Amino acid sequence: MKYFGLLAASAAGREFLASWLPIPVASADEQKDLATIHGMKHSRADAEAAAKYVPQFFKPEQFATVKLLAEMILPTDDEPGSNEAKVGDYIDFVVFSAREFEPSMQREWVDGLTFLDSESHKQFGKPFHSASETDRVRLLTEMSLPERDPTADPQGYSFFRLVKDMTVEGFYTSKVGLIDVLNYQGMNYMAEFPGCTHPEHQS
Numbered sequence: 001m002k003y004f005g006l007l008a009a010s011a012a013g014r015e016f017l018a019s020w021l022p023i024p025v026a027s028a029d030e031q032k033d034l035a036t037i038h039g040m041k042h043s044r045a046d047a048e049a050a051a052k053y054v055p056q057f058f059k060p061e062q063f064a065t066v067k068l069l070a071e072m073i074l075p076t077d078d079e080p081g082s083n084e085a086k087v088g089d090y091i092d093f094v095v096f097s098a099r100e101f102e103p104s105m106q107r108e109w110v111d112g113l114t115f116l117d118s119e120s121h122k123q124f125g126k127p128f129h130s131a132s133e134t135d136r137v138r139l140l141t142e143m144s145l146p147e148r149d150p151t152a153d154p155q156g157y158s159f160f161r162l163v164k165d166m167t168v169e170g171f172y173t174s175k176v177g178l179i180d181v182l183n184y185q186g187m188n189y190m191a192e193f194p195g196c197t198h199p200e201h202q203s
Contacts, residue, residue, distance in 0.1 A: 016093050053089040057096035057106065062113050065129045066091055072140055073167040082171055090170035105162075112159030119156065 055063040067088035074082040082088070098105040116139070120128040124135045131139070143156040144164075 016097075053086065053092075055092045057099075058092050058109075061127075061129065062110075063088060063092060065113055065116065066109075068129055068136070069140075069163050070167040070170070072136065073164050074171050082167055085171045085174040087167050087170040087174070090174070091166050094166065094170075108159065108162055112156070112162065115156055115159065 058066055067083065070082035070087040070091065074085075074087070076083055095106055095109050117127045119139060120126060120131050120135070123139065124131045128136060128139070140160065142154055143160040145152040145154050146157050
């Protein structure tokens with residue numbers, strides 16, 4: 001949970017976390033006496049949770065690129081991806097919250113997005129979000145080369161790592177990632193404890 005501290009440090013961040021992290025809506029399983037998390041919801045009312053997120057830090061075009069990058073890291077396939085989990089919202093609010101305790105993160109994102117567009121213009125003649133999927137993948141593959149070749153040192157790798165780390169953390173702390181994809185059961189609990197049922201242990 002590398003970036004949670006930035007959110008937990010402010011009232012606005014804690015409010016965002018309250019809407020982001022899934023909480024259990026307990027229901028008794030008649031067969032197993034288990035209160036389950038199958039009815040997981042966010043802690044805000046459904047209508048509010050479903051409201052369209054308004055970026056707090058990124059400009060609209062930047063935010064579109066952030067969401068695109070997150071989707072490239074964790075795409076939708078036979079399971080939900082970063083788009084369904086709204087990872088872009090998470091990244092934006094973390095970067096917004098960094099202004100007081102880790103302002104360098106804001107500069108890293110602005111510089112990284114600027115580099116991405118600059119490199120895309122240089123190679124493909126258009127900004128990153130307007131480039132073809134093939135060209136976007138090619139550029140991101142170049143930036144991530146040290147993951148496959150430790151001797152490589154391409155410009156933009158540190159930004160790629162930042163995007164990847166925040167995307168993964170955002171996805172796997174969301175309801176979609178934690179519950180729908182990982183099927184996390186850690187918030188299940190027994191509604192009743194009937195005790196040992198072996199006859200020899202009955203009084």
